[in-house]
Amino acid sequence: MTMRWLVIRFEAPLMAFGGVAIDQMGPVRDYPAASMLAGLIGNAFGWRWSNSTAHQAMQDRLIFGARIEQEGVLLTDTQNVQLAKNDRGWTTSGMAEGRAGASYDGPHRRFRDYHADLSLHMVLHLRPADMAPTLQDVAEALDRPARPLYLGRKTCLPTRPLLATGSERWVFGGSAYDALCAVRGSARSLPATWPVGEGPDAGEGVDRIIDLADLRNWRSGLHTGSRRVVEGRITPVTS
Numbered sequence: 001m002t003m004r005w006l007v008i009r010f011e012a013p014l015m016a017f018g019g020v021a022i023d024q025m026g027p028v029r030d031y032p033a034a035s036m037l038a039g040l041i042g043n044a045f046g047w048r049w050s051n052s053t054a055h056q057a058m059q060d061r062l063i064f065g066a067r068i069e070q071e072g073v074l075l076t077d078t079q080n081v082q083l084a085k086n087d088r089g090w091t092t093s094g095m096a097e098g099r100a101g102a103s104y105d106g107p108h109r110r111f112r113d114y115h116a117d118l119s120l121h122m123v124l125h126l127r128p129a130d131m132a133p134t135l136q137d138v139a140e141a142l143d144r145p146a147r148p149l150y151l152g153r154k155t156c157l158p159t160r161p162l163l164a165t166g167s168e169r170w171v172f173g174g175s176a177y178d179a180l181c182a183v184r185g186s187a188r189s190l191p192a193t194w195p196v197g198e199g200p201d202a203g204e205g206v207d208r209i210i211d212l213a214d215l216r217n218w219r220s221g222l223h224t225g226s227r228r229v230v231e232g233r234i235t236p237v238t239s
Contacts (some may be wrong), residue, residue, distance in 0.1 A: 005123040005171050005179035006135055008142070011159040014075070014114040016152030020213055020223075024110035028074075028152070031066045031193050032122065033214030034059055035223065036152060041138055046146030052218040058133075059216065063125040065176035065194035067234060069185065072118030082107045114156070123171060123179035139163060175199050177234065185236035196228040206232040 010032070017036060019027040032040075038059035047054050088096045126135050133141075142149070142162050150156045163169045173179035177199020180192055189205075200206055208231050215225035 002172050002174055003125055003129070003179075004135065005125050005173060005176075005182075006139055007164060007169050007171055007183055008122040008124060008162050009160075009164065010118070010120040010122065010151055010162070012118075012151050012156050013159065014116055014156050015072070015118050015120075016112070016114050016156055018152060026110065026112040028113040028115060029214075030068065030115075030191070031120070032152075033212075034062055034064075034227065035214055035216035037062060037064065037122075037124070038216070038218075040149060040151075041141065043147050043149060044138070044141035044145040045133070049221075052221075055216075056218040058126075059218065061126045061128070061131065063127055063176060063195065063198065064122055065180045065192065065198065066120055066122045067180045067183065067185075067190050067192040067236070068118070068120050069190065070117065070119035071191070072115035075114045075116045077112045077114060079110050079112060080107050112153070114153075121180070121183050121185075123173075123176060123183065125176070125179070139169065181234050181236055183236055184238065187235065187238045189233045189235050191231075192234045193229050193231050196230055199230060200232075201230050205234060206230055208232075 015028075016026075017029045017032045019029045021027065038055050041058055042051070042055050045054075049055075124135070124138070126138070129135065149158060149162065151158055168184070171179050171182040173182050175198045176194040177192075180194065180199075196209060201209060210229060210231065211226045212229045213223065213226045215223065215227065217224045
């Protein structure tokens with residue numbers, strides 16, 4: 001069955017598609033996580049983190065694939081800071097936020113990876129399609145977000161709007177793989193990913209199948225669970 005897919009483009013000087021963090025290390029993956037996409041959409045709607053039911057329902061409905069148009073350069077930011085009990089910082093809500101707890105005697109050091117100058121297209125469908133919010137609602141929210149949008153971390157502001165104008169924001173296909181192929185581009189093989197069952201899982205163009213730990217339990221606030229996804233290459237249509 002042919003379905004309508006929303007085309008989202010990610011372009012920014014820096015992006016951070018966070019992977020599994022261990023201790024002070026914050027690695028990134030090549031493609032956005034399901035939890036990040038649910039949070040991005042929730043931010044566009046103006047949902048708060050405490051609205052766990054809406055975020056969880058959105059994450060559970062997401063069907064998406066991604067295609068890298070331009071591979072970025074991996075950049076590691078070394079962050080050193082000394083935090084005190086009375087330190088305050090500005091948030092995206094426009095209000096200063098304080099801290100709780102005792103002062104720290106020594107500085108904190110951590111490492112955060114970023115992709116610099118990465119360009120990526122994503123295709124998105126919601127299942128079931130007739131449940132609110134609909135894919136059209138998502139498109140309208142991304143066009144006029146309730147709050148500033150960022151790609152992974154708050155410092156990662158997009159270079160341009162996430163959606164194209166006119167007919168280029170929609171493609172049609174029977175699967176995420178078909179939809180990715182339908183997004184116009186150059187006639188060359190590009191790295192891509194799609195869920196198992198949403199395209200080929202063997203043969204030419206398929207590199208591997210992995211269990212991807214990118215799901216959040218929005219009620220507990222912890223990341224738990226995984227999806228099976230295909231990583232491979234596709235050649236998009238040129239006209």
